[in-house]
Amino acid sequence: MDQIKIGKFIAQMRKEKGLTQLQLADMLNISNKTVSKWERGNGLPEVSLMLPLCETLGINVNELLTGEKLTDSDYKKKAEENMMDLVKEKEESKKKILLSVIVGIITVIAGIALICVAGMFEMAVQTRILFIALGLIVIAGGIFTACVLDMDAGTFECRYCKARFKPSAAAYIAGAHTITKRRLKCPECGRISYCKKRLTH
Template sequence: MNQEKIGKFIAECRKENGYTQASLAEKLGITDRAVSKWETGKSMPDASIMLELCELLKINANELLTGEHIIMDNYKEIAEQNLVEMRTQEEKANKKLMKAERFLTILTIVASLALIISGALIAEHNPTIGIILCSLGSLIVFLGIAYAVKMEHDVGYYECPECKTRYVPSMRAVVLAIHYGSTRKMRCPHCNKKGYHKKVMTK
């Protein structure tokens, strides 16, 4: 601990916060002589008033003992801010993908139903074209649903209702799972319990 550096730092923070040695001393219930001793590095503030002093100087105990503003604290704040922003962006992007997936599913069902129904109607007069239309319709259903399931698997995470673990399941688990909407009955990789796992957009 560099007492001189700490002393200079105390003086600097005191001035920044608009205190004189006397007014700071009064706030702390000590003599201005004591404040002067800290600032010249002759003594250190007692542990008993350190927290109060830090509060008045708007610094933390760590900074007081280091004798400088610690930028690492900002780093942490900024890092947290960035994390929140990243999550929001991921959530937005994932929500868009989920919407696209739902749209695709509906479009697939409508298009293939149209093909199958018209195929069935035409089959009476022209069996070959009827069969082709019906097969095409079935193929589109199959491909569309496979693609939608893959998209659902790739976007976001599933959350276990028991232990709240958020995870990406295997493609096989997603395909085989009973589901309603995007909630699927699966086994949790963390607590190993089976349950209905909800789709969530962020980890």
């Protein structure tokens, strides 16, 4: 889905209704920063807000996700395309998460193996240090790569305002986490909570 196109469409329909970003935000019980983010193409409305947004703007969800007004003949075709886009995005996110787990496991095992070799066999001190350093670099590199892949897959959903966002690399790495949640600060409401991993935007 073309987020820039959708954002411009939201802005166009809002203006046609004679609403400011703040007025639209108040009608949806969200911040005007969220509306601004949508209109800049930096994110999509979360599922719970799509119907209220469409009702307010006088459009349907299919038109929202397409980023344009649709004729009756285009409606079914675009609905199928939008559905396929959502399915494709979800599948790509699953693949990235799986790849991040595989990369993480393989590199940690390889790093531990190098460190074990350094401790099990006779070798010069410099060689032993080299093996240990190499093992630590492999582990750190693998964990970093796994984090980048996982961070790029989908978004995180704020527990309080339900906004979906991608955290910065620093916030992602520093955030305590469970398997499906990570402790992050929501850029919309500013609250810190365990945000749930979502496979789509």
